[in-house]
Amino acid sequence: MSVTSHAVVHSKTMVARRWPYAALIGLGALTAAAFVSQPQGVGGLAFGVFGTTCTIAMAIGPVLRRAQPRRAWRYQTASAVCFLGATLVGAGAIPTSAGVLAQRDVWMVVAYLTLITCYVRLLLAHPGQGGRTMLLDGGIISGGVFLAFWSGLLASGLRGAELRASYGGVGSAAASAFFASCDGLMLMITFRLAYAVGRQVPAVTALLVAAGGRFITTTAFAAADHFDSTSLVAVLDVAIVATITAMVIATTHPSSVDLPGQARPTTERSPGRRSMLLLLLVVPAGAAIGFPVSGRYDALVRIVVLALILMLVYLRLATADDERDLADASALHRTRHDTLTELPNRTAFLADTAKTLEAADRDGGLWTLLLLDLDRFKHVNDTWGHSAGDELIRALGERLCRLVRAEDIVYRIGGDEFVILAQLPLGDQLSVIAQRVLSEIAQPVTLGSGQVFNVTASIGVSQAESPAATSAEELLRDADIALFTAKDRGRATWTLFDTSLRDRVTDRVRLAEDLNEAVPGGQIVAFYQPIRGAAGFDTLTGFEALARWHHPQRGLLCPTQFIPLAEDSGRIVEVGEAILRQACRDVARWRRMSGAELHVSVNVSAVQIARSDVAAAVAAALQDEGLPPCALWIEITESLLMQDKALALRTIESLSAVGVKICIDDFGTGYSSLGYLKDFPVDVVKVDRAFVAALTDDRRAITLTGAIIDMVHALGLDGVVAEGVERQDQADILTSLGCTWGQGFLWGRPIPADRTDALLAEEALPRLVPSDVPPADTRQTLTSGIARHLP
Numbered sequence: 001m002s003v004t005s006h007a008v009v010h011s012k013t014m015v016a017r018r019w020p021y022a023a024l025i026g027l028g029a030l031t032a033a034a035f036v037s038q039p040q041g042v043g044g045l046a047f048g049v050f051g052t053t054c055t056i057a058m059a060i061g062p063v064l065r066r067a068q069p070r071r072a073w074r075y076q077t078a079s080a081v082c083f084l085g086a087t088l089v090g091a092g093a094i095p096t097s098a099g100v101l102a103q104r105d106v107w108m109v110v111a112y113l114t115l116i117t118c119y120v121r122l123l124l125a126h127p128g129q130g131g132r133t134m135l136l137d138g139g140i141i142s143g144g145v146f147l148a149f150w151s152g153l154l155a156s157g158l159r160g161a162e163l164r165a166s167y168g169g170v171g172s173a174a175a176s177a178f179f180a181s182c183d184g185l186m187l188m189i190t191f192r193l194a195y196a197v198g199r200q201v202p203a204v205t206a207l208l209v210a211a212g213g214r215f216i217t218t219t220a221f222a223a224a225d226h227f228d229s230t231s232l233v234a235v236l237d238v239a240i241v242a243t244i245t246a247m248v249i250a251t252t253h254p255s256s257v258d259l260p261g262q263a264r265p266t267t268e269r270s271p272g273r274r275s276m277l278l279l280l281l282v283v284p285a286g287a288a289i290g291f292p293v294s295g296r297y298d299a300l301v302r303i304v305v306l307a308l309i310l311m312l313v314y315l316r317l318a319t320a321d322d323e324r325d326l327a328d329a330s331a332l333h334r335t336r337h338d339t340l341t342e343l344p345n346r347t348a349f350l351a352d353t354a355k356t357l358e359a360a361d362r363d364g365g366l367w368t369l370l371l372l373d374l375d376r377f378k379h380v381n382d383t384w385g386h387s388a389g390d391e392l393i394r395a396l397g398e399r400l401c402r403l404v405r406a407e408d409i410v411y412r413i414g415g416d417e418f419v420i421l422a423q424l425p426l427g428d429q430l431s432v433i434a435q436r437v438l439s440e441i442a443q444p445v446t447l448g449s450g451q452v453f454n455v456t457a458s459i460g461v462s463q464a465e466s467p468a469a470t471s472a473e474e475l476l477r478d479a480d481i482a483l484f485t486a487k488d489r490g491r492a493t494w495t496l497f498d499t500s501l502r503d504r505v506t507d508r509v510r511l512a513e514d515l516n517e518a519v520p521g522g523q524i525v526a527f528y529q530p531i532r533g534a535a536g537f538d539t540l541t542g543f544e545a546l547a548r549w550h551h552p553q554r555g556l557l558c559p560t561q562f563i564p565l566a567e568d569s570g571r572i573v574e575v576g577e578a579i580l581r582q583a584c585r586d587v588a589r590w591r592r593m594s595g596a597e598l599h600v601s602v603n604v605s606a607v608q609i610a611r612s613d614v615a616a617a618v619a620a621a622l623q624d625e626g627l628p629p630c631a632l633w634i635e636i637t638e639s640l641l642m643q644d645k646a647l648a649l650r651t652i653e654s655l656s657a658v659g660v661k662i663c664i665d666d667f668g669t670g671y672s673s674l675g676y677l678k679d680f681p682v683d684v685v686k687v688d689r690a691f692v693a694a695l696t697d698d699r700r701a702i703t704l705t706g707a708i709i710d711m712v713h714a715l716g717l718d719g720v721v722a723e724g725v726e727r728q729d730q731a732d733i734l735t736s737l738g739c740t741w742g743q744g745f746l747w748g749r750p751i752p753a754d755r756t757d758a759l760l761a762e763e764a765l766p767r768l769v770p771s772d773v774p775p776a777d778t779r780q781t782l783t784s785g786i787a788r789h790l791p
């Protein structure tokens with residue numbers, strides 16, 4: 001895992017942490033300037049101090065950062081120590097007479113060997129990198145560079161190489177050629193790493209600059225004296241300082257903590273790579289043959305190295321190219337990555353988190369998991385199709401990646417679920433971060449088609465207070481519980497896990513499971529609440545069907561306890577249809593029994609509309625009961641009109657075509673304007689009970705309710721139902737405002753179907769009709785309307 005330190009989100013603290021690097025670069029520039037102008041004076045001293053400090057920083061940087069994989073970075077630390085040794089020998093701080101170890105080049109050779117080991121380990125730590133072929137390629141390249149340098153240096157009389165070494169010519173040439181070939185190899189590995197990481201990661205950029213810088217300076221130093229140019233030497237001094245600076249950044253920057261973990265394997269084949277390699281060989285081979293041989297040793301070395309290279313080339317051509325590697329790599333990639341977003345998946349998340357918790361246990365640190373789930377995403381898929389949904393997920397995944405720091409990883413662990421694991425502070429800052437993520441997600445997303453989506457997300461947060469005792473699965477489960485609670489609190493919010501949440505949630509999860517049995521078991525039943533009309537609301541005109549759940553253990557449950565669960569699981573389609581069927585059956589019976597034109601109101605949820613063909617279900621139910629469509633009112637909440645105008649309009653139009661009455665439920669709670677009413681072909685408006693409750697002590701409630709009633713009349717709609725009427729004074733005001741219907745505890749609570757017949761028996765009922773069969777001409781048009789919606 002590669003997440004450390006404080007804020008997961010780019011914030012002021014991120015900007016603040018850039019200054020040490022800016023200062024370092026500034027200091028490097030000053031040192032270089034001083035050294036170029038006064039190599040023997042102050043500049044020399046400055047260079048010594050700068051170099052020493054940087055080397056120490058490189059040695060301890062990865063240790064402090066706890067960079068992964070640890071082994072690899074330990075080699076880097078060892079190599080920095082050796083470079084420091086070389087620098088001290090060079091500066092005369094360690095006497096050259098102290099034996100072999102005092103030789104600057106010996107320090108350098110060890111430094112290079114350990115550094116190479118670090119790079120190779122970094123590369124191999126991620127098995128998807130095609131390591132075997134990479135190492136063969138690397139061997140060929142470094143062999144080639146070695147040969148070119150060796151032959152060139154010896155042929156040019158070793159003038160460049162002699163500068164750097166105080167011992168014999170052959171040894172000096174060997175050392176120079178060796179350094180150059182190491183630099184070539186490391187440059188190649190860094191290229192490969194940079195390519196694998198794919199996006200801009202500061203540590204990788206710095207590694208590239210460092211490797212490039214080393215290769216250029218090593219090469220140029222060998223040639224500097226040959227060209228005898230002082231200005232070239234000055235440029236090289238600057239390059240050395242820049243290289244050191246880049247190495248410090250590469251090894252201390254937080255984005256270096258887990259480079260292999262950030263790498264994605266390349267799954268595409270690179271057909272040109274083999275021909276490129278062969279072409280590259282021409283140069284060293286030309287050098288080996290072209291430069292005159294200076295002695296027996298020289299000839300022997302050239303032959304041996306050339307033979308080695310040829311052997312590597314043979315092996316390289318003989319391996320079944322990268323195919324197996326690539327197959328392995330892409331198989332591994334597929335198991336760890338999500339194909340839609342290319343983000344690491346649940347498997348990768350669990351593995352990485354387990355590793356992180358294990359390490360955190362040793363090193364301390366509070367790890368925080370943010371589990372993010374998009375709100376009502378199913379609705380997007382259902383309404384706009386899966387390709388729009390996919391595009392949206394991809395866009396939001398990218399947005400999350402941009403939001404977190406370079407060293408943080410975003411995982412997509414499920415359809416619309418993302419997680420981020422990070423070391424985060426507690427308290428207020430955590431809240432600021434969670435809020436920031438929420439508000440970023442809530443920004444509109446424009447898809448390729450030009451469609452604009454506004455989605456929100458909910459976040460569950462869990463923290464591993466004692467990493468030893470926490471497994472990745474537990475951390476995720478806790479975050480899941482917190483997420484569930486966030487959804488329950490109305491979505492678009494975040495919740496931090498605590499143990500009390502668990503009990504409540506397990507309870508709800510069990511209830512959600514029980515719901516699977518509820519409809520088949522006949523446990524979902526309709527209760528009916530009377531709706532009254534005419535002067536003083538003294539006539540019963542119909543009922544609203546309100547769902548109840550006869551839970552085998554828990555008794556009678558209210559819709560608020562299970563409708564949201566049913567909406568989340570999609571069971572609402574079944575629940576809604578069960579209520580629709582019962583309501584149609586009951587209203588048909590009431591009409592038969594009483595001969596009165598009674599109606600029944602059925603609630604339809606937005607999820608149900610999005611996920612099923614409500615108009616077809618309604619048409620089928622009407623036909624099965626032989627009901628005229630005007631006996632059925634369908635209630636759609638005002639919030640649906642606001643959420644998704646297009647879907648609402650389509651639904652209302654097709655329901656109107658069936659002939660049922662359309663009611664806008666909870667009117668006034670969704671902040672919609674009265675103007676909405678003219679945009680939709682609705683028949684009845686149900687004024688929310690909040691207005692009714694306020695009627696007696698808030699003049700504005702009277703004005704508003706009056707305005708709604710007037711508007712409905714002016715538009716020629718059927719009328720207004722006032723909901724939640726509990727007292728006579730409310731009913732009186734509503735009568736004076738010209739309200740058509742009333743519904744509320746004043747006249748009765750919702751009752752089971754078997755008690756409605758008794759209620760009807762004692763009521764004065766509306767105009768009697770000869771039978772429940774509508775007149776022939778209306779029936780004609782009605783049935784044709786219905787027929788269009790039947791399968």
Ligand code: C2E
Nearest residue numbers: 546547558559560579603604605724725726743744745746
């Ligand atoms: P709603 O559609 O606004 O239904 C009216 C709610 O107000 C009912 O609550 C009813 O019992 C309550 N109520 C009626 N008169 C009064 C009153 O005078 N005072 C007060 N304080 N409350 C009153 P209930 O039955 O608990 O239903 C709650 C909500 O659940 C409903 O609100 C509706 O949105 C939803 N619901 C109920 N049945 C169904 C269903 O079959 N399908 C769907 N999708 N939603 C349903």
Ligand code: CA
Nearest residue numbers: 544603635665
């Ligand atoms: Ca309702």
Ligand code: CA
Nearest residue numbers: 665666686723
């Ligand atoms: Ca309502």
